[in-house]
Amino acid sequence: xxxxxxxxxxxxxxxxxRMLGDHAANDRRDPGAEWRDCLGQGLIALPFAEDQGGxxxxxxxxxxxxEAIGRNLSQTPYLQSVLLAGRVLALAGRMxxxxxxxxxxxxxxxxxEPGQRYRWATPATRAERCAEGWSITGAxxxxxxxxxxxxxxxxxxxxxxxxxxLLPPGISGVTLDIRPAPDGRTAANVNFASVIVPVxxxxxxxxxxxxxxxxxxxxxVLASCAESIGAMERLLDLTVEYCNIRxxxxxxxxxxxxxxxxxxxxxxxIERARxxxxxxxxxxxxxxxxxxxxxxxxxxxxxxxxxxxxxxxxQLHGGIGLASECAAGAYxxxxxxLETLLGDTEHHVAxxxxxxxxxxx
Amino acid sequence: xxxQFNEGERAxxxxxxxxxxxxxxxxxxxxxxxxxxxxxxxxxxxQQILNSAGYAVPHWxxxxxxxxxxxxxxxxxAQEIDRNSVPKPLPFNVTLIGPIIAAFGTEDQxxxxxxxxxxxxxxxxxxxxxxxxxxxxxxxxxxxxREGDHYRVNGRKIWTTYAHEADWIFCLVRTSRxxxxxxxxxxxLIDLETPGVEVSPIQSIDGFHHLNxxxxxxxxxxxxxxxxxEGKGWDYARYLLGQxxxxxxxxxxxxxxxxxxxxxxxxxxxxxSETLLGDADFLRRQTxxxxxxxxxxxxxxxxxxxxxxxxADPKTSILKTEGGELLQEAADLLLDTMGPEAxxxxxxxxxxxxxxxxxxxxxxxxxxxxSSRKYSIFGGSNEIQRNILAGxxxxxxxxx
Ligand SMILES: Cc1cc2nc3c(=O)[nH]c(=O)nc-3n(C[C@H](O)[C@H](O)[C@H](O)COP(=O)(O)OP(=O)(O)OC[C@H]3O[C@@H](n4cnc5c(N)ncnc54)[C@H](O)[C@@H]3O)c2cc1C
Numbered sequence: 001x002x003x004x005x006x007x008x009x010x011x012x013x014x015x016x017x018r019m020l021g022d023h024a025a026n027d028r029r030d031p032g033a034e035w036r037d038c039l040g041q042g043l044i045a046l047p048f049a050e051d052q053g054g055x056x057x058x059x060x061x062x063x064x065x066x067e068a069i070g071r072n073l074s075q076t077p078y079l080q081s082v083l084l085a086g087r088v089l090a091l092a093g094r095m096x097x098x099x100x101x102x103x104x105x106x107x108x109x110x111x112x113e114p115g116q117r118y119r120w121a122t123p124a125t126r127a128e129r130c131a132e133g134w135s136i137t138g139a140x141x142x143x144x145x146x147x148x149x150x151x152x153x154x155x156x157x158x159x160x161x162x163x164x165x166l167l168p169p170g171i172s173g174v175t176l177d178i179r180p181a182p183d184g185r186t187a188a189n190v191n192f193a194s195v196i197v198p199v200x201x202x203x204x205x206x207x208x209x210x211x212x213x214x215x216x217x218x219x220x221v222l223a224s225c226a227e228s229i230g231a232m233e234r235l236l237d238l239t240v241e242y243c244n245i246r247x248x249x250x251x252x253x254x255x256x257x258x259x260x261x262x263x264x265x266x267x268x269x270i271e272r273a274r275x276x277x278x279x280x281x282x283x284x285x286x287x288x289x290x291x292x293x294x295x296x297x298x299x300x301x302x303x304x305x306x307x308x309x310x311x312x313x314x315q316l317h318g319g320i321g322l323a324s325e326c327a328a329g330a331y332x333x334x335x336x337x338l339e340t341l342l343g344d345t346e347h348h349v350a351x352x353x354x355x356x357x358x359x360x361x
Numbered sequence: 362x363x364x365q366f367n368e369g370e371r372a373x374x375x376x377x378x379x380x381x382x383x384x385x386x387x388x389x390x391x392x393x394x395x396x397x398x399x400x401x402x403x404x405x406x407x408q409q410i411l412n413s414a415g416y417a418v419p420h421w422x423x424x425x426x427x428x429x430x431x432x433x434x435x436x437x438x439a440q441e442i443d444r445n446s447v448p449k450p451l452p453f454n455v456t457l458i459g460p461i462i463a464a465f466g467t468e469d470q471x472x473x474x475x476x477x478x479x480x481x482x483x484x485x486x487x488x489x490x491x492x493x494x495x496x497x498x499x500x501x502x503x504x505x506x507r508e509g510d511h512y513r514v515n516g517r518k519i520w521t522t523y524a525h526e527a528d529w530i531f532c533l534v535r536t537s538r539x540x541x542x543x544x545x546x547x548x549x550l551i552d553l554e555t556p557g558v559e560v561s562p563i564q565s566i567d568g569f570h571h572l573n574x575x576x577x578x579x580x581x582x583x584x585x586x587x588x589x590x591e592g593k594g595w596d597y598a599r600y601l602l603g604q605x606x607x608x609x610x611x612x613x614x615x616x617x618x619x620x621x622x623x624x625x626x627x628x629x630x631x632x633x634s635e636t637l638l639g640d641a642d643f644l645r646r647q648t649x650x651x652x653x654x655x656x657x658x659x660x661x662x663x664x665x666x667x668x669x670x671x672x673a674d675p676k677t678s679i680l681k682t683e684g685g686e687l688l689q690e691a692a693d694l695l696l697d698t699m700g701p702e703a704x705x706x707x708x709x710x711x712x713x714x715x716x717x718x719x720x721x722x723x724x725x726x727x728x729x730x731x732s733s734r735k736y737s738i739f740g741g742s743n744e745i746q747r748n749i750l751a752g753x754x755x756x757x758x759x760x761x
Contacts, residue, residue, distance in 0.1 A: 117630045117637075117700040142704035179720065180710040182568070182727045187704040248497040258744045307693070314566075314734040318495055318742065319520045322565050322572070322735055329566035333731065336696075340703045346642055347700070350632035 003278070005064075012057075013064045015041065020072035031075040031185075039103045044082055047219075048090050053101050059219065059284050063226035063277075070230025073330055075185050077106065077145035079341075083223050084109040085153050087216040088164065092204040096151070096166060107151045107166075109216075110140035110190055118347045120155060120217075121210050125192060127156040127163060133198040134158075136165055136173075139191050144341060146188040148176060153203065154192065155213065161206030164213070165197055172196075183337040184330065211288060218295045221342045222284065225277040225302045228338045232270045232309045235331040239263065239313045242328075246318075253316075262312055269305035276301045283361075293355040300348035306335040307345075366437070373434055377416070377441045384410050385447045393446040394617070396725030398569055401526050407448040408481040416442070417450040418479045420607065422463050425475045432665040436607040440658075443613025451485075453523070454478045456608070458485045458531045461548065461597055465589035474550075488518040488532035488551075488575060489598070495520075496745050498533070499542045499595065503577065505534040505549055507584065507591075512536075512549065514557075514580040520739070524560045524573035527553060533594050546594035550586040557581070567732035568709035606677060610661035610684035611736075615654050618691035623647055625698040625723070637698060650690050657683050675754040678746040685736030685743065692733040695726045703727060 005013065019041060023034050038044050047062050048054020062083065069078060081100065085107035089097040099105035111120040125138025136156050146152075152167040152174070167174060173195035181187040204212050240263055243254030253259055276298045283294035310332040314321035321328050339345070352358060366374070389403050399407075411417045412426070419435050421427035430438075442449055459478045462470050477483035494501040503516025514534065524530060532549050539545040553560065557580035563572040589597055626638035626647065633640045638647070660683065664676045699706055707724030737743040751757045 112701040114702070115628075115630055117632065119630065142701040144704060177705075179705045180708050181704050182708040182710070182731070184710060189705050247493070248495060248500075250497075256744070258747065311689075311734060315737055315743075318738055319490065322567075322732070322738070324564040324566055329731075333566060336727075336730070337704060340696075340699070340701055344697060344700060346632050346637070346640060346697065349642060350640070353633070 005060075009060060009064060012061055013068065016043065016065050016068040017071070020068050020074045020076075023074065024072040029075075031077075034074055034076040035106075036103070038076055038078065043078075044086075044103070045101050047082065048086070048097065048101070052090055052093075052097055054090075059222060059281050062219070062223050063281060066223045066226035067230035067233075070227035070232075070334075071234040073231065073234075073327075073334060075183075077108075079220060079224055079227065080108055080143075080145040081106045081150075083220040084111075084216055085151075087219055088153055088203070088212065089166075091212045091216060092164070094166070094203055099151075105151055106149065107153060108143055108146045109153045110143045110146075111155070111217075112141050114139055114141050114189075118343050120213065121162065123155050123157050123162075125154065125156045127158045127165065129158075130196065132196050133200075134163075134165065134196070134202065136167075136192045136195040136197065139189065141189045142187050143190060144181065144187045144337075145185055146176065146190070147178065147186070152190070154190075155209070158206065162209040162213075163206050164203040164209055166201050166203055167195065167197060181337060183334040185337075214288060214292060217342065218292055219284070221295045221299050222277070222280050224338055224342055225273070225280065225298050228302050228306050228335060229270065229274050229277060231331050231335050231338070232266075232273065232306060235309060235313045235328060235335070236263065236266050236270060238328055238331070239266070239316050242317055242320075259316055262316060266309045266312055269308050273298075273302045273305040289355070290361060293352055293358070293361060296343070296348040296351035297358055299343055300345055300352060303339045303345040303348070306339055310335040366433075370433060370437060374437050374441060377438055378445060380414055380416070381441060381445045381447050384414070385445075389448065390446040393448055394621070395722055396729040398571070399448060404448055404451065405481045405484075408450050411442070411447070411450055412480045417481075418455050418459060421455075421459060421475075421479070425459075425463055425471065426479050432607055433662065436661060436665045439608035440613035440616075443608075443611065444616050446617060449608070451481055451523075453485050453487045453527075453531075454481060454483075457487060457601060458550075461531070461588060461601065464600065465548075465593075465597055467585075469585070470550075470588065483529060484523070484527040485529045485531055486521050486524045486527035486553075488521055488524075488530040490520045491517060492519050496742055498598075499546070501533055501535060501546065503532065503534045505536050505547065505582065507536065510584050512582045512584060512587070514549070514551065514577045514582050516577050518575040518577075520563070521560075521573045521575050522571050524553065524575050525562060525570070529553060530558075530575060531588075533598060536591050536594075539592075543595040545592055546598075547591050548588040548594040548597050549582060550588060551577075551580065551582050555580045555582065565732065567728035569728065569732075606680065607661075607665050609664070609677065610657050610680045611688055612654065612658045612661050612684065615650075615657065615684070615687045615691050618688065618695060619647070619650055619654060622650075622691060622694040622698055625695065629698050629700065643694075643697065646690075647694060650687065650694060653683070653687055653690075657687055675750055678741075678749045678754075681741065682737070682743050682746045688736050689733045692726075692730045696730045699723060699726065 045054045046057040050056045086100050127134045127136040149169050154165045173193045175191045177189040178186050244252055246253045280294040280298035283291050313328050317328050320326045389407050415428055418426045419428040419430050462474055491501050505512040505514045530551050533546050534549050535545055536547040537545040557578045559576045561574050562570045565572055627636055629637040631637040631640040637643050664680055707720035708727050
């Protein structure tokens with residue numbers, strides 16, 4: 001085993017860290033500008049194969065990118081549009097990937113449905129064949145980072161099986177209900193009322209779409225773990241910094257053993273999260289079922305660590321931790337969103353349970 | 362021992378419950394149930410309804426609206442208020458400043474303030490914490506210098522809940538420098554309209570504005586607004602600690618949250634079974650929380666039934682930490698009923714409470730989750746409570 005980064009990986013991490021760090025230092029931060037910079041620096045192309053116009057980066061490179069996003073609390077929709085929607089386009093071999101790579105179009109994947117938790121593989125959203133092609137009816141919830149300029153990828157049940165539909169922005173019959181999310185971003189609920197799309201809007205092959213989505217999702221879940229780890233590490237740094245300047249009872253509060261031990265526990269929780277995430281990364285080329293279980297194990301533990309680290313960071317800050325002006329709160333909020341975004345603790349632990357546990361893995 | 366409520370107590374509970382359900386408007390109870398912040402006039406409306414029935418200040422002296430009810434009955438009332446989603450009588454008014462004025466104020470102060478405090482005609486906020494005086498409250502610096510018949514007040518208070526809604530603020534101020542930092546502190550009532558007093562908002566991570574900073578620049582405050590004796594402010598503040606403990610465990614509130622998490626989990630899809638409540642893991646956590654709640658209810662009643670102790674009372678610290686942690690656990694459970702829909706249930710970022718209302722019946726849950734971190738921070742953090750238990754109670758590391 002060797003856990004060291006290669007020279008190229010070190011350079012990548014430095015470049016991304018510097019770029020997003022500069023944005024983070026800007027008072028009037030603009031997620032749009034961060035996206036354009038990612039595009040300019042080839043980061044949108046990073047995870048895609050060279051023969052698809054990408055740079056051929058692997059999971060490790062993506063994780064470095066996502067850690068930097070987490071650490072700098074970047075609101076760039078990388079997870080959504082590159083790692084989920086973009087990956088689906090790539091796996092299905094769609095031309096539209098080119099629009100993402102050259103910055104002409106951003107795509108969003110609509111996974112979840114009302115009242116169905118994380119059951120994306122059996123959607124109630126349905127599509128029927130019609131004269132013009134397909135007619136889609138149903139509803140999706142909680143699509144992160146979706147705005148009215150985005151193209152949509154919508155899984156729907158059909159007589160032929162699970163079909164993924166690619167919908168251009170502004171198509172008739174689609175209504176977006178965009179809401180502020182608790183992490184300062186937005187998310188949307190989407191309604192589809194007899195949305196008519198041409199035949200070639202159907203992506204992939206119904207027999208393989210569930211596996212295709214699972215593969216994209218596993219990669220995104222792994223990446224989201226890296227984002228959470230980056231966010232947790234920065235949050236612990238902020239907390240330690242604060243504990244070493246805040247004085248009460250004539251001493252810095254960092255000198256109180258109760259707080260020292262709490263911070264040490266936070267560090268342990270983060271390292272635990274990092275290790276399980278490295279394990280999951282090592283399993284990305286394993287057969288699909290084992291890969292998915294490894295990813296679920298990672299997200300379950302990362303979720304648990306995130307909750308502890310987020311809550312305790314606020315505790316150690318005291319009152320100021322509750323104030324929006326203090327950076328700790330924004331990290332806590334993002335960590336909380338990441339806990340529910342692509343499967344919460346309950347969801348991922350259940351997946352590991354169903355596989356019969358990890359001892360044989 | 363009498364380990365269950367007796368017949369009279371049970372009858373009282375029914376009477377209270379019936380009154381609350383009949384008289385507090387449904388729109389208010391619904392908002393409280395959903396944990397949406399209430400408009401100012403709804404809070405006043407609710408408190409006035411309670412006050413009309415003698416339910417706002419039963420623990421006060423009888424001449425000021427108190428009732429000759431046993432502490433057990435008062436605890437039942439507090440629990441029913443919370444449990445039935447009725448807004449609590451404003452704690453700053455009825456459990457903090459009211460009892461202080463009743464105990465240490467002048468006759469004039471009592472006449473002038475107590476009826477309005479009980480009826481929420483006068484809204485008080487609490488000016489204790491300062492930027493550099495939080496857990497170490499006694500190190501507070503805000504100064505009040507006596508000049509003839511008034512005080513000249515300078516300094517800054519922070520984390521002042523509802524200062525933007527309030528009419529008055531009660532402050533701990535430094536009136537002289539003494540050897541011990543607990544000395545030289547006085548208790549002063551200040552009209553927020555006073556020139557030189559400025560309230561500025563602090564946005565909090567639950568997406569709302571409840572907190573404020575209050576700045577005092579050469580504010581002139583009549584000397585008659587001093588409560589009790591100069592230099593005794595710290596003792597009065599400590600007197601409060603030992604006082605109203607009938608509602609300290611927040612048991613009614615935790616029960617309401619746990620009833621809600623059970624209900625929502627019963628409707629939500631599960632991971633291993635049809636509903637989330639059928640999921641072994643969720644159900645186990647919910648059940649543990651209910652077991653802790655039952656213990657807390659009994660702890661609360663044990664505290665209520667025992668005579669107040671002056672100074673460090675271990676029961677108070679235990680009740681405060683257990684109560685706060687259970688509210689936090691219940692908020693965790695509520696969050697966990699939502700799955701991916703947590704993202705769009707509604708969060709008041711950048712929009713006013715009005716627009717936020719009713720986006721989704723679960724719209725208050727995320728705010729409540731974030732804001733619940735406060736229960737282990739304010740009013741003596743959990744670390745401070747554990748310091749008290751370890752030091753003053755268990756006398757760890759001290760010579761006997
Ligand atoms: C939502 C909210 C509402 C509030 N409303 C009001 C109000 O209306 N009026 C008012 O006056 N105040 C109010 N407060 C302030 C509150 O009482 C203080 O936040 C509290 O006393 C803690 O002080 P601090 O915030 O300065 O934290 P600090 O005292 O700086 O504490 C920071 C951390 O250090 C820990 N710590 C401190 N000392 C020790 C020690 N000796 N040993 C171990 N750990 C220690 C704390 O537990 C905490 O984890 C409110 C606070 C909140 C969060």
